[in-house]
Amino acid sequence: MEKTFMEAMDFRHACKVFDETKKIDDKTINYILEAGRKSPSSFGQEPWKFLVITNQELKEQLRPACWNQVQITSCSHLVVILAKIEDVKAESSEVLRKFNRRGLPQDAVEAYVAKYANHLKDDFVSDKTTFAWSARQTYIALGNMMTAAAVKGVDSCPIEGFEKDKLEKLLNLDTRKYQVSVVLPFGYRINEQSKQLREEIKDIVEFIN
Numbered sequence: 627m628e629k630t631f632m633e634a635m636d637f638r639h640a641c642k643v644f645d646e647t648k649k650i651d652d653k654t655i656n657y658i659l660e661a662g663r664k665s666p667s668s669f670g671q672e673p674w675k676f677l678v679i680t681n682q683e684l685k686e687q688l689r690p691a692c693w694n695q696v697q698i699t700s701c702s703h704l705v706v707i708l709a710k711i712e713d714v715k716a717e718s719s720e721v722l723r724k725f726n727r728r729g730l731p732q733d734a735v736e737a738y739v740a741k742y743a744n745h746l747k748d749d750f751v752s753d754k755t756t757f758a759w760s761a762r763q764t765y766i767a768l769g770n771m772m773t774a775a776a777v778k779g780v781d782s783c784p785i786e787g788f789e790k791d792k793l794e795k796l797l798n799l800d801t802r803k804y805q806v807s808v809v810l811p812f813g814y815r816i817n818e819q820s821k822q823l824r825e826e827i828k829d830i831v832e833f834i835n
Contacts, residue, residue: 644813
């Protein structure tokens with residue numbers, strides 16, 4: 627039974643150990659991935675790619691580079707979210723292609739590309755700064771996928787604890803094109819959920835009228 631949005635928010639937690647005997651069916655994992663695909667991004671550039679790993683041998687190989695965290699191998703599906711590098715730079719043909727999807731007149735497209743290039747000129751001075759920009763966008767997709775999973779009763783655990791260079795080598799990535807932003811295992815919990823701790827809304831929200 628699907629959960630409402632707020633029920634999903636209450637259900638979701640950083641699952642530390644997954645039940646290795648339970649696997650996510652294709653329909654459910656595709657629902658989760660679709661939430662990532664449909665996520666918004668700055669200038670609509672969708673600077674991400676999702677590697678979905680179910681091969682247990684590969685998960686075992688990746689685990690040491692992820693601080694040996696058990697989630698990597700106990701999960702049903704391991705999603706490695708990549709941030710685009712080359713294809714988001716203003717001179718890339720991909721940037722132009724994505725602006726052209728909007729069906730705008732050519733002069734309007736050129737104006738958008740110019741605005742994009744000018745607004746992000748400091749972000750694209752190196753692959754390192756480009757990664758920082760792209761990685762921020764991937765976190766929008768990350769959040770939506772975790773909530774979509776929770777709606778379906780699937781657990782997740784966002785992982786930033788990994789050795790980036792080692793992980794990229796193990797995945798045989800061309801880091802001029804893609805770099806690892808975050809690792810996201812999905813599966814079903816084996817232990818009871820810990821108590822959700824959050825600040826009171828009055829302490830974090832201020833209305834300005």
